[in-house]
Amino acid sequence: MENKLIYSSSPHIKSPRTTRKIMLDVCVALLPATIIGIIYFGLYALLLVALSVISAVVGEYVYLLAAGKSFKEITENFDFSSVITGLLIGLTIGTNYPFYAPIFGSLFAIIAVKMLFGGTGKNIVNPAIAGRIFMFISFQWAVGAVWLVPSIGSIYGETVATSATAVVDVSKGVVPNISLLDMLLGTGMQGCIGETCKVALLIGGIYLACRRVINLVYPLIFIALTGFATVVICGFDFSMFLPSILSGGLILGAIFMATDYTTTPNTKAGNIIYFAFLGILLAVLRYATKMETVSFAILLMNLVVPLIDKFILNKPFGYKKSQKTKGAKL
């Protein structure tokens, strides 16, 4: 007979799903957008993405080493969430950013936003969002107003030169002079590395939904409500619907950033409220600031999540409203 038996509480079998596998799935889902971004914007885009990923991972290692963990221990427990953060930071900047911007952005995101709060799962806001906003505010002087045109032109043969990420100028109620197909494929569009090609992002989203990492209904609520709210703001101009959802970083933000487990509510009802408010808030912010504000909207709603979680809870099975059970009350 064996000398050693493992003693633990039930259950004795566990599902094969682990945190690391989930995070790797998200990395895989981001690959199409990354590859297309590099094709569109060239090798400098690759440099930016690589730098942001490397500095995010190095940042996590350095922090944990400083906290007294051994290298082997960190590698064993490495869950790839910092790779996602790095990737998202690289994908949400344009090629007009200086090469050191993603380094500072990633380090800020990992150390100040994630690790200082306790690591994976403990952060209050999405680190990638915070990193992007950090870069957006810090490196405005270096970016200027120049946006680089991707190497692949519009399929209609005309280069587009509008505002930063081809945000619909909802304040004027004018549909920008870009074809919807161009917006969908990202051809001839200016913008951040990863957010121009919506098809690649949607492929990633469908992959995540198939792997049951995210529920695609929630991002769709976000996207659809942004469209409808824009339509309402523009005085029921339904021609604004598609341009408003296809422009800017909305799809990237909705699929990959707003759905971050840590910063979303835990209940079905809570999630619907969270994503619905995101959509409305984004439309309003876009209208008010005349800028692309996906990351700001997500950041603001992240901060509301604890409040949603406090007031919206699941009712135990068999619970009836009339019944005053102590355990079932909020």
Add this chain to the structure above:
Amino acid sequence: MSIRKPRHFPFGSKIHGTKLSNKCPIVKAPAPERVYISVSQHIGAPAIPVVSIGDKVKKGTLIAEASGAISANVYSSVSGTVSDICDIVNGLNQKQKHIVIDNDFTDEEETFSNFNDFEPETLVNRIRLAGIVGLGGAGFPTAAKLTPKNPLDTLIINGAECEPYLTCDYRLMIEKTEEIYKGIKYVARALNVKKIIIGIERNKPRAIEAFATYSDLDVVSLKKQYPMGSEKHLIYVTTGRKVPPGKMPFDVKCCVQNIKTVLAAYYAIEYGKPLTESVLTVSGHGIKEPKNVQVLIGTPFSELIKFCGGTEDAVKIVAGGPMMGKALVNLNHYVRKTDSGLLCLKNTETSTQSPSNCINCGLCARKCPMRIMPMYIESFALSGNFKEAERYGAMNCIECGLCAYNCPAKRALVQSISFAKSKIKEMKNGK
């Protein structure tokens, strides 16, 4: 009656895991030389020994008597001499009084006297006398369940067997269909109910067919979904009634009985045999020959393992199913009435990963069949805030293990919640 579809229940989930001993007929394990019978094989007060060292007993002799309404008689499972009555620390690290009987292999048997009275009260009395308890695992004395305060209208037979690996109920259902059917009729008579529902999971088509031949049974083919065998959920999918939090099945006029319990009731009523045997599934990849074994109560687990060819790289021994069973610290454990499985799990089957941070994915709450929120209860339990844990529904937990099974961070959610439950109970008793 035709086979009926169950009501949809959107919670719970499918779980991985195989039934290795699906096709193994039930075999009888040889009687051991010595049996160790615990006096506390049920929920409630332990039985009081009525024999002393040196006494001659037969198979079926009363050796310990129930000590109250929620307690059960214990009978000798072999004929021989009582050699010791002592406290033994069993494989679950619980100190319990055991009655040790040396087997003389004469197989003399003692049964209750026959009678022809089939009034409900006599039936209940005989079930009480035979020491029958809920054999699904909880071990609640069956007679207490059969004497509800207000009249019931439905008897539900639990043939779900939703835990992976376990196959003993399935084998019993197809091998002893007639006996189980008669047992069901007796129990229904004892309860004085007309409507009998039997719920069987769809992965047991042979069992469903077998019971569909009886016209007075309402056979429900349950979805293969864990935890279908939980009382509250079985009642919901078969009748549509919801048991409110903190209430029992009899509050919604239902009574749920396990397959093995009704079979034991049949033997007690028809032949006057007390409960001295159990059917166990010995399974897991760590055992050489997985089997369904009919075994005497009090048989050491080590004998059972020997009977099944011994173990092979087993790192964990579990009494019961893989989801709700308890791991054993050693093999000094003896078959009890409520045992339904003995699993020897290999390293590849059982998870040995250490827990990491909760990533707040919400999977535990999404899968929870009781719709409580394990992640909050866990964090409150770990920080010692049991009042808050109760507010979040800790007392509703049925400890099915789905939250911890699904947790990607491999956190020991069930452990924390049951810790919180025991602390909350302590708090309430202290007041």
